[in-house]
Amino acid sequence: MILIGQYDSPFVRRVAVALQIYGLRYEHRPWSVWADADKVATVSPLRRVPVLVTDDGDALVESFAILDALDDIAPEGRTLVPRSGKARRDVLRVAALAMGLGDKAVSLLYEHVLRTDVARSEVWVTRCRRQIHDVLDHLERERAAIAFDYWFGALTHADIAVACVYRILTEAHPTLIAEVERPALRAMWERCERLDAFKAVVQPLHVQL
C-alpha cells in the first residue's frame, strides 16, 4: 500500500495513525497538494490528499472511505470502530464532526494564505470561524462529560479524528483557538499525541504553495 500526502494534514494523519495502530505496512509519499500537484494528479484527478493506493492498484480517496477499507483488513481484535449498530454510528458521528472541523480549518487557512491580491471574503471567514467555535463547543461539552481516557472507552477513529483536527487548529489558527479554553479537548489531544502511533507520524504545519 502507498499513502500519499503529508502528515501535517489532519486527513492524511488520521489514516496514517490507523495504519500504525493496525500494524499495516505501507510506503509513504509525502507529496504536497500544491508543490506536487501534478504528481498527485497521476493517482487522483481530485488532486486532494490522502490517497491510498491499495495492493490491487486502486487509488482510494476520502479519509472515511480509506479507513473503511483499512478497517476491513485490520487484525482481529484491533479495530478502531465497532462493526455495526449504535456503537459504530457514535464513533462515526464524532469523527465526522471532527473532520467537518478539519474542512473548515483548511478552508479558512486557504482563505488567509491564497487571497493575497484580492480582499478576503469576510462573510466566509466569519462563517468558518463560527462553525469552528460551535463544533468545538459541542465536542467540548460531550468530552467533558466522559470519565474515560478515550471517547468510547478504548481508542477509536473518533479520538484520532478529534486529536488530528485539534492539532491543525492550534497550528493554523492559534488566535482563534486561544479565544476559548476547552480543557477537555486539549487534554484528550495531548494524551493522543503521547501515543507511539501519533509520534510516528507527525509533521508540523508548513504551507508550501
Ligand SMILES: N[C@@H](CCC(=O)N[C@@H](CS)C(=O)NCC(=O)O)C(=O)O
Ligand atoms: N474530506 C477529505 C478532505 C481532504 C482534504 O481537504 N485534503 C486537503 C489537504 S489537508 C487537500 O487535499 N487540499 C487540496 C484541495 O482541496 O484542492 C478527506 O477526508 O479526505
